[in-house]
Amino acid sequence: MSYGQAFELWRQASQPDWDAYTHHPFVEGLRDGTLPRADFLTYLVQDYLFLINFSRAWALAVVKAGDLDEMRACSATVHTLLDHEMSLHVQTCSAAGIDIEAMVNTPEAMTNIAYTRYVMDAGLSGDFLDLLAALMPCVLGYGEIGLRLARDCVPDTPYREWIDTYAGADYQTACAEAGALLDSAIRKRLGNQPEASPRWAMLTKRFATATRLEVAFWDLGRA
Numbered sequence: 013m014s015y016g017q018a019f020e021l022w023r024q025a026s027q028p029d030w031d032a033y034t035h036h037p038f039v040e041g042l043r044d045g046t047l048p049r050a051d052f053l054t055y056l057v058q059d060y061l062f063l064i065n066f067s068r069a070w071a072l073a074v075v076k077a078g079d080l081d082e083m084r085a086c087s088a089t090v091h092t093l094l095d096h097e098m099s100l101h102v103q104t105c106s107a108a109g110i111d112i113e114a115m116v117n118t119p120e121a122m123t124n125i126a127y128t129r130y131v132m133d134a135g136l137s138g139d140f141l142d143l144l145a146a147l148m149p150c151v152l153g154y155g156e157i158g159l160r161l162a163r164d165c166v167p168d169t170p171y172r173e174w175i176d177t178y179a180g181a182d183y184q185t186a187c188a189e190a191g192a193l194l195d196s197a198i199r200k201r202l203g204n205q206p207e208a209s210p211r212w213a214m215l216t217k218r219f220a221t222a223t224r225l226e227v228a229f230w231d232l233g234r235a
């Protein structure tokens with residue numbers, strides 16, 4: 013499954029942080045089923061708070077978009093986040109006795125604040141490309157993780173549902189579309205040789221910073 017050209021270049025430029033993100037001990041614990049349930053729930057509650065702010069960042073992408081196609085793609089992501097992705101978190105936590113009131117009243121972890129506000133600032137101080145560069149590690153990293161874990165996980169891991177969500181055709185299609193949106197947005201603004209643009213280094217850096225923030229996000233699940 014290809015997530016596009018810019019992603020491939022930024023992913024390579026972000027080594028070894030990309031591997032630290034996609035092969036983090038937390039991810040390995042999902043794969044082999046050894047991740048303690050309490051750690052998973054800590055992660056899910058923080059991730060719920062993360063997704064609230066992440067939805068706001070995709071809403072900012074609607075504002076920063078350059079045409080109706082870009083607006084449609086970003087507003088569809090806002091809709092998916094608010095009406096599907098977040099309800100999975102609520103259901104799983106509620107089955108474990110954590111109600112939505114408890115979730116929204118949990119203080120945001122520092123790394124959670126750092127990550128989401130970094131993404132928001134990329135969009136507020138920069139343009140559509142700055143914002144997309146900061147949004148992509150999150151979207152595409154989970155696609156890559158999902159595919160690998162679906163292939164390599166132990167058959168009876170209790171995290172099979174989580175893995176199947178991200179390995180599934182719906183999510184993989186969303187990743188391919190996000191990668192295509194990124195490539196097309198870059199082509200419209202920077203032309204056919206974007207690597208030669210003076211902006212390329214900064215965009216690559218934004219992708220790498222968001223990747224490091226993903227590593228830190230897994231760490232907070234293990235606290």
Ligand SMILES: Cc1ncc(C[n+]2csc(CCO)c2C)c(N)n1
Nearest residue numbers: 059062066089093097150151154229
């Ligand atoms: C820390 C963190 N990083 C990535 C994701 C995955 N994710 C975030 S938004 C979205 C839908 C499309 O943008 C998906 C799959 C997450 N949940 N939490």
